[in-house]
Amino acid sequence: MIVLKEEQLPWSVVPRITTRVHAQAALGTRQTTLWEQRIEPGGFIPIHYHDTEEVITVLEGAITLNDGESHRTLHAPATLLIPANEL
Structure with a gap:
């Protein structure tokens, strides 16, 4: 440990x-x-993806996600689960 x-x-x-x-x-x-x-x-943060799952947790404020086709705003508290090779 x-x-x-x-x-x-x-x-x-x-x-x-x-x-x-x-x-x-x-x-x-x-x-x-x-x-x-x-x-x-x-x-x-520029558009990118990972070869593993990704978890984003917004603790304060808000973030806007842009996948190149659409925009989505997440307001705290919120968690986003992103499959591998996506965003």
Whole structure:
């Protein structure tokens, strides 16, 4: 078992997005990755997909998802379950 304290996990910053990784191979997991992201108004992540399922949980505010064909806004609290190879 690995115990990580949040204050020990570094934040990385790119314009309008701050990210902290809670789980990934470099931290000892084999199949799970968990990121915490704080996205400022106007911040965005380009359209992409993963070869594994993805779970997005909105804790505060709202996000707008754009799959290239439509837009969908999720308001907190909400969780989005995305199948592998989709978005």
